[in-house]
Amino acid sequence: MTLLAIDGITAFYGHSQALFGVDLNVAEGEVVALMGRNGMGKTTTIRCLTRLLPHRDGTIRFAGKSLAGLPPHRAARLGLGLVPEGRRAFAPLTVEENLIAAARPGHWDMARVTALFPRLGERRAQRAGLLSGGEQQMLVIGRALMTNPRLLILDEATEGLAPLIRAEIWAAIRRLKAETGLAILVVDKSLKELSHVADRAVILEKGRTAWTCPMVAMTQELADRYLGV
């Protein structure tokens, strides 16, 4: 069953057009990798999906409803769990307060989030501002899960982190997929990590969907053509 259907969206920053026709579907339980070189429109697509930027042409339907005209908090309430680029935990709050502030009823609660990220359990009473970058990123993912989303959206969730922490975050994403069947839209530069978790790849080029294929069909030739520098 289709959970998210983005059809032919365009988007502008002022007069400057950033998206020229993006198509992107995510089915229930599916993990989709949104790929493309820098500046091709991945983050802009996510901003349109989460209603931080209005799209102009085209449609976005989520869980059977059009998102047109909805403010971001209403779209979030339909089940969009965003982990935005850059880390934004509430620094003065503790880990536990950060998680509880985001909570909505459902499968995910403190116990499940701290089982997924044991470091968050260990640092439950610590202020978020004192966590390492990797721990803050885990907290931001934990916060998104606490909202009990139907679609988790990860925008460069491992960017700038140490290799060991990256590995922990990728392992958590694979567990999310295997154990909960959560639908995930993931933007990342690591083709290797994506190939271990994604079902399908959608590649953007110059603000358009240029290619989509099952992840197992992502060849080196495609990667060189669309992702190489």
Ligand code: ATP
């Ligand atoms: P990256 O991997 O660098 O984040 P991306 O694929 O996410 O790349 P976007 O950030 O969506 O790309 O950028 C798409 C286009 O929109 C680029 O040409 C970029 O310069 C432009 N753009 C992005 N943000 C803004 C903004 N706030 N104002 C004006 N133009 C922007």
